[in-house]
Amino acid sequence: MIDSHVHLNRQEFADEAGAVVERARAAGVTGFLNVGYDLETSRASLALADRYDDVWATVGIHPHDALLLADEHGQLTADGRLRLAELEELCRHPKVLAVGEIGLDFFRDLSPRPAQHAALAAQLELAARLDLPVVFHVRDAWDPMLTFVDEVGLPPRRGVLHAFSGDAAAVDWALERGFRLGIGGVVTYRQSALPGMVARAGCDALLLETDAPWLPPVPHRGQRNEPAWLGRVLDTVAGILQMEPGAVERRTDATFAELFRPGKASTP
Numbered sequence: 001m002i003d004s005h006v007h008l009n010r011q012e013f014a015d016e017a018g019a020v021v022e023r024a025r026a027a028g029v030t031g032f033l034n035v036g037y038d039l040e041t042s043r044a045s046l047a048l049a050d051r052y053d054d055v056w057a058t059v060g061i062h063p064h065d066a067l068l069l070a071d072e073h074g075q076l077t078a079d080g081r082l083r084l085a086e087l088e089e090l091c092r093h094p095k096v097l098a099v100g101e102i103g104l105d106f107f108r109d110l111s112p113r114p115a116q117h118a119a120l121a122a123q124l125e126l127a128a129r130l131d132l133p134v135v136f137h138v139r140d141a142w143d144p145m146l147t148f149v150d151e152v153g154l155p156p157r158r159g160v161l162h163a164f165s166g167d168a169a170a171v172d173w174a175l176e177r178g179f180r181l182g183i184g185g186v187v188t189y190r191q192s193a194l195p196g197m198v199a200r201a202g203c204d205a206l207l208l209e210t211d212a213p214w215l216p217p218v219p220h221r222g223q224r225n226e227p228a229w230l231g232r233v234l235d236t237v238a239g240i241l242q243m244e245p246g247a248v249e250r251r252t253d254a255t256f257a258e259l260f261r262p263g264k265a266s267t268p
């Protein structure tokens, strides 16, 4: 199984990334998509991907850091244009599989909303131009996010709604447009509405992820999450869908390969 969203370069893992990767491999994880969320972590993500054959990278600016690209009025800044050019440069590396994580976050509102919209639009344009899929982060902004993406135009390679927390309408939006849902530890939480959304979406629309070091599955709540615990997510999803875990694993692995095309790293 593949962890389609992890942050191995977070300080929570300190210098332990190698050991964390080893433990995950021993638990059956065969690939890691390590996600950047600003320039520094995007560079670090690519450095990790260069070090391990089974680690790939994404690069992008998170909505929390939208001011790196745009001002509070929603205009791209001069520095922002330079940073976009650097993102573009990083994207040309064969192990960079997607632009992300990008999106809208109205839960914490750490950056002004016009800046979030402008940063998202600029990075969607980048993904379209470079023929890359996107990794979306959406929190308390489902309606605005989905409306905005419809307005500015769907990224041609589509992408994943990571840490999916939307409602049935958001599931249907994703299904109709060919987006995938990233399902992680939250699906194991007793109070979660996510199992119902997983059932509605069906196996073909899903990707497995940990979002480690965050969102640990039961019974590890309160601990630092690890990709080695991805099997908890797999088993829970399989139970919801009344499928064999092995079948869910094969299907989600295939969906990962179709969406992110990791093989392009080895084609000249």
Ligand SMILES: [Zn+2]
Pocket: 005, 007, 035, 101, 211
């Ligand atoms: Zn993330």
